[in-house]
Amino acid sequence: MNRRYMFTAFVSAMIALNVNAQGRFDEMEYGKTKTVFRLNAVSLPKVRIYKDGQGGRPVKTVKMRAIGDDRWEATVKGDLSGMFYTFDIGRGECPGTFAKAVGVNGNRGAIIDMADTNPEGWDNDRRPPLASPADLVIYELHMRDFSVSPTSGMQHQGKYLALTEPRAIDYLKRLGVNAIHFQPLFDYASVDETRLQHPQFNWGYDPKNYNVPEGSYASDPYRPEVRIREFKEMVQALHKAGIRVIFDAVYNHTFDIEGSNFQRTYPDYYYRKTADGHYSDGSGCGNETASERPLMREFMIESVKYWINEFHIDGFRFDLMGIHDIETMNLIRAAVDEIDPTIYIYGEGWSAGTCAYPQDKLAMKASTFKLNGIGAFSDDMRDALRGPFSDDTKGAFLAGIKGEEESLKFGIVGGIAHEQVDMARVNYDRKPWANQPTQHISYVSCHDDMCLVDRLKASVPSLKDASKCEAERMAELIRLDLLAQTAVFTSQGVPFMLAGEEMLRDKKGVHNSFASPDSINEFNWDNLKQYPQVFEYYRGLISIRKNHPAFRLANADAVRKHLEFIATDDCLVAFRLKHLEGIDSWKDIVVVLNANRHAKTVNIPEAEYTVACCNGVINEEGIGMPFEGDKVQVDGQSALILYRK
Numbered sequence: 001m002n003r004r005y006m007f008t009a010f011v012s013a014m015i016a017l018n019v020n021a022q023g024r025f026d027e028m029e030y031g032k033t034k035t036v037f038r039l040n041a042v043s044l045p046k047v048r049i050y051k052d053g054q055g056g057r058p059v060k061t062v063k064m065r066a067i068g069d070d071r072w073e074a075t076v077k078g079d080l081s082g083m084f085y086t087f088d089i090g091r092g093e094c095p096g097t098f099a100k101a102v103g104v105n106g107n108r109g110a111i112i113d114m115a116d117t118n119p120e121g122w123d124n125d126r127r128p129p130l131a132s133p134a135d136l137v138i139y140e141l142h143m144r145d146f147s148v149s150p151t152s153g154m155q156h157q158g159k160y161l162a163l164t165e166p167r168a169i170d171y172l173k174r175l176g177v178n179a180i181h182f183q184p185l186f187d188y189a190s191v192d193e194t195r196l197q198h199p200q201f202n203w204g205y206d207p208k209n210y211n212v213p214e215g216s217y218a219s220d221p222y223r224p225e226v227r228i229r230e231f232k233e234m235v236q237a238l239h240k241a242g243i244r245v246i247f248d249a250v251y252n253h254t255f256d257i258e259g260s261n262f263q264r265t266y267p268d269y270y271y272r273k274t275a276d277g278h279y280s281d282g283s284g285c286g287n288e289t290a291s292e293r294p295l296m297r298e299f300m301i302e303s304v305k306y307w308i309n310e311f312h313i314d315g316f317r318f319d320l321m322g323i324h325d326i327e328t329m330n331l332i333r334a335a336v337d338e339i340d341p342t343i344y345i346y347g348e349g350w351s352a353g354t355c356a357y358p359q360d361k362l363a364m365k366a367s368t369f370k371l372n373g374i375g376a377f378s379d380d381m382r383d384a385l386r387g388p389f390s391d392d393t394k395g396a397f398l399a400g401i402k403g404e405e406e407s408l409k410f411g412i413v414g415g416i417a418h419e420q421v422d423m424a425r426v427n428y429d430r431k432p433w434a435n436q437p438t439q440h441i442s443y444v445s446c447h448d449d450m451c452l453v454d455r456l457k458a459s460v461p462s463l464k465d466a467s468k469c470e471a472e473r474m475a476e477l478i479r480l481d482l483l484a485q486t487a488v489f490t491s492q493g494v495p496f497m498l499a500g501e502e503m504l505r506d507k508k509g510v511h512n513s514f515a516s517p518d519s520i521n522e523f524n525w526d527n528l529k530q531y532p533q534v535f536e537y538y539r540g541l542i543s544i545r546k547n548h549p550a551f552r553l554a555n556a557d558a559v560r561k562h563l564e565f566i567a568t569d570d571c572l573v574a575f576r577l578k579h580l581e582g583i584d585s586w587k588d589i590v591v592v593l594n595a596n597r598h599a600k601t602v603n604i605p606e607a608e609y610t611v612a613c614c615n616g617v618i619n620e621e622g623i624g625m626p627f628e629g630d631k632v633q634v635d636g637q638s639a640l641i642l643y644r645k
Helices: 003-021 143-147 160-164 166-175 224-240 261-265 294-311 326-339 365-370 379-386 405-412 452-459 470-489 532-547 556-562
Strands: 028-030 034-040 046-050 060-063 065-068 071-077 084-088 138-141 179-182 186-188 207-213 244-249 315-318 344-347 375-377 440-442 494-498 563-566 572-577 588-594 600-614 627-634 638-644
Touching: 034 084, 046 071, 060 071, 084 261, 138 143, 143 160, 160 166, 160 224, 166 224, 166 532, 179 315, 207 224, 207 294, 224 244, 224 294, 244 294, 294 326, 326 344, 326 365, 365 375, 379 405, 379 452, 379 470, 405 470, 405 572, 452 470, 470 494, 470 532, 470 588, 470 638, 532 600, 556 563, 563 600, 572 600, 588 600, 588 627, 627 638
Parallel strands: 138 179, 138 494, 179 244, 244 315, 315 344, 344 375, 375 440, 440 494
Antiparallel strands: 028 034, 034 071, 046 060, 046 084, 065 071, 186 207, 563 572, 572 588, 588 638, 600 627, 600 638
16 A cells, blocks of 8 residues: 555545544533533433532432434533533443543542643643654653652652652653653552551552543542643643653553443453453453544544643553554554654553454554554563563573573664664564654663662672672672663664663562552662762753764664664674764764673774763763774773764
């Protein structure tokens, strides 16, 4: 199929979709003299009006009337501002599928004027400019983790407003990240918002109301407008600091089935089933949604658009994107492009189990080339560096284990075809899966795995050697940590890091901390005083990437033209960025990654070089005196960056 035909087909599909979707998910339309309720439901619903967000009897019950196939409407006269509502088709009350405001714990929709939730200056809020996704430095952050510890020094510990405080903003700006990927911020089910005085924790991958901010991060979860306004204040503060906000979109499953808003309005429609009638469980959470069905597809598209338009969201990370069908993901991309094509979309190119939908039609990593500008996480690169997700004790390149060099090289070029990468030796893939490097998320750790510190301690034997003193083991740990991130931040593609790695964060060895207490998940800000060199190295890496476009080539042909690998030994990867005139102030760059425990010599093109990174220190202006030669020695377990002006 040619690109012109594909584009025409997509435009036609989007026009039809937008027409059909107009008002379809506008379930509550407030006015001072009347409020209109609408619902997609399989049978006649009732609307119940309540005074409070929980408890009490309804003050009014209204039967809805049919306005089309499985479409219902009711109008209630009077000013209902401050009241709450539910829908009920006989399967239990719920706030509908697309509630935009809710009461405490999200069991009832809230009737508010959304204009009243805008902070001062919201109309003038603008997303920070972005020329290419390759310019992003993504920082994956759990809202509570960042500030809940007393060591944070922040007033609004564990809350949206913490990210508006000068200490937080100044820290993020100093580090240099320009995009925060927040773990789920929509209303999720596992934290009881009425008991926040009791410590509770969850990552939030248990959706309840997809289009309302989570109440436990607000100063008052009982007042529906507060969580919305404080969320917007956070976005506004980050935008002023030049930082984009990325939303973690978990449309692939719900917290449960019978209690879900989907099931209580349109039983079994939104979920896939196996051939024998059981609920499919590609998510590993008991269910998977059916993105290919028209109503679910429209829901996802309209939800993404809503978060952009109402909350000024700048990007989306799709949880278990491999559960969603390719067509839906491309339609989402097309809808977002109509608003702002700089909004970046990426996701996990896999599922957690077998899906009840043809594999070749799902947005798996291997099919990323079929996705129009949508990125995917590179488990190839991740596991080449620190070992497989399935075995915490098994190391790879960082542990000095040979055989992962080709997989690392595949990550360095950004998942594209490159004549110097032998795909037969890449760990998971036998052919390139990215059309452009901007579809490749380069990373070594994220939330649903060990922190890098914990993984290194678990998989590198010398870090567990009790015969070595603690200082010796810590020095090696830091060397390997910095080496890992040098590989990530000097690679083509889009760099991604788990928040807190820059202060040697750990989770005390916990692999899956989704429900672990704060003592496991929280940042220990005292680490900044204990390991200042680690933060400075991360800051320096990010600065080098930002200042030098050679590390951010957004086009596959440009990568193939300018990046070449240098022959090396085992556990050693070296590459050159060449012929950079007109691209970068550095005309020639050499990067060497040495995972061996001892120093190695590498042959390089003869020239006069300045050392920008050596033995755990970064200085773009140069470390020591420039040198001239065709050989360079790289210390064990370290990275070297050289350049020629």
